[in-house]
Structures are given as structure tokens and as C-alpha cells.
Amino acid sequence: MISITICDDEPGTCSDIENIILNYTHSHAIETVIEIFYSGETLYESMEKGYRTDLLFLDIQLFEMNGVEVGKKIREQLGNEKISIIYISSKETYAMSLFQVRPFDFLVKPLTRERILETLEKCIKITEINKGIFYFNIAKTIHKLYFDEIKYFECKGKKIEIHSQNDVIEYYSGMKEVEKQVIGKGFLAIHKSYIVNTMFISAYHYESVEITDGTVLPVSQKYRKKMKSYLLELL
Structure with a gap:
């Protein structure tokens, strides 16, 4: 619909x-x-x-x-x-x-x-x-969030933080598991510790991106070329 x-x-x-x-x-x-x-x-x-x-x-x-x-x-x-x-x-x-x-x-x-x-x-x-759905596991219970609720993912050691519009949710996992579900579906890897929903990016810079809530996240050198290609495609 x-x-x-x-x-x-x-x-x-x-x-x-x-x-x-x-x-x-x-x-x-x-x-x-x-x-x-x-x-x-x-x-x-x-x-x-x-x-x-x-x-x-x-x-x-x-x-x-x-x-x-x-x-x-x-x-x-x-x-x-x-x-x-x-x-x-x-x-x-x-x-x-x-x-x-x-x-x-x-x-x-x-x-x-x-x-x-x-x-x-x-x-x-x-x-x-x-409108896609992201699935994750907390205490042997499967939870889900719609993609358009998620602003970005942050990796902290063995844990992933999901920064959504309403909350920050923490669970045990790694970035590779996150990538399998979201990359190529409106999300962009910008750093080994960050995957961002491009819908919530308000400004692109060479070394960082700004999220609509004012948060500034770093773009590591490894991912700058990919981000440049994405921007060129957008333009």
C-alpha cells in the first residue's frame, strides 16, 4: 500500500x-x-x-x-x-x-x-x-523494526546499538550480520562502526555525515570512495 x-x-x-x-x-x-x-x-x-x-x-x-x-x-x-x-x-x-x-x-x-x-x-x-523489516535477537526473542524507523547502527565491541527515531536499542551481534540485512536497501556503510540510513542524512561532508537530529558521524577513508560514488549517483 x-x-x-x-x-x-x-x-x-x-x-x-x-x-x-x-x-x-x-x-x-x-x-x-x-x-x-x-x-x-x-x-x-x-x-x-x-x-x-x-x-x-x-x-x-x-x-x-x-x-x-x-x-x-x-x-x-x-x-x-x-x-x-x-x-x-x-x-x-x-x-x-x-x-x-x-x-x-x-x-x-x-x-x-x-x-x-x-x-x-x-x-x-x-x-x-x-518499508523493509530489520530483525534482531534479544534474550532468545526475535524483535523487528521497520527500516524507516532506523537512523543508524553503531557497533560497540560485541554489541550493536540501533539508533531509531524513538529509542536506542542494544543487542549482541556484529556489523557483518547487520550488513547482510540492510546494505543495498537504503543504508550506507561509512565506517567500521557505523551504517547509516541515507533517508536520515541531512548533510554530506568529506570526513563526516550529519544526521537529521544533529548527530555527526565520521566517514573513514576506506568508505569515502563508496560514498562519493553514491553521491554522484544521487546527483
Whole structure:
């Protein structure tokens, strides 16, 4: 199940995007729920009350609370880093001002079916990866966490610490066992002691990465080449 939200004050644009998505997901047997909002205020109020979505097509030029403000509130006030935000605008000049919101993509009007589907396919792929499950054993009991709950893994001797959004969980294991479950599924090894969920990286540096909660983790020389290749692929 993929939850998709469209927020644009032009009903025609919302309808066009919705029809393109529905035709695609129906032909690919992807179960989808689509919600439409016509203002940033109603969208944000709903999210404050607990409304959640996987993908958000968000127009920038909304009345009163514009798309940039909505995105910042989602990231900073609600602390929601899971949602993939795809901005929509008739002006390319907005692109650089969106860096702090960490959008997934930026679509310029007039929208094309090809461009919408290109972004949609990438988002669905990443969403499905992030909904994967990590299994671990504590006191002969198997526990699990969804990938999108995990910020990073830290190795401390014979123990692994899972730094999740809500807690730090410690159990006996090694990094090789962690790698078998998560590498290639949205996680990046940056050090012999750290594996990071790329969804929670807010800034990349040559010798370190910054997590969305402000934590700075070192990138050892051994892993810098791999990280550079990953960044080039992203760009």
C-alpha cells in the first residue's frame, strides 16, 4: 500500500496528476490511496492531527501558507523525514531555496506524464525499500523494526546499538550480520562502526555525515570512495 497526497490550489492540476498516478498504479497492480488538498493550511492541520502519507506532490505557489513553508513545518515542527516531497512550480528559480526541506524532486509546470511517472517510479521503489523489516535477537526473542524507523547502527565491541527515531536499542551481534540485512536497501556503510540510513542524512561532508537530529558521524577513508560514488549517483 502506497499513500500519495497531492496539494495544489488548481483543481485541474490535481486531477491530472491523480489520473496519471491511478492509471499507472492500476496497470502495475500497485495498491494506492490518493488524497487531495487545495491549500497548505488544510494539509498541515491534517498532518498535525496525525494524517500520514508516503509521497507528497506539493505546489509552491499556494495562497497564505505556501509550499516552502509547509515543507519546512513538516520537517522541522513535525520532525517528519519519512515523507518524500515532490515540489511543483511554474518557476525554476525556487529550486535552490528548497535545500533545507530536502525534497525528493522538483517538477516544473506544465507537467508532463513522462516526468511525473519518472519521479513516481523512483519514489515507489524507495518507499518499498524503506518499508523493509530489520530483525534482531534479544534474550532468545526475535524483535523487528521497520527500516524507516532506523537512523543508524553503531557497533560497540560485541554489541550493536540501533539508533531509531524513538529509542536506542542494544543487542549482541556484529556489523557483518547487520550488513547482510540492510546494505543495498537504503543504508550506507561509512565506517567500521557505523551504517547509516541515507533517508536520515541531512548533510554530506568529506570526513563526516550529519544526521537529521544533529548527530555527526565520521566517514573513514576506506568508505569515502563508496560514498562519493553514491553521491554522484544521487546527483
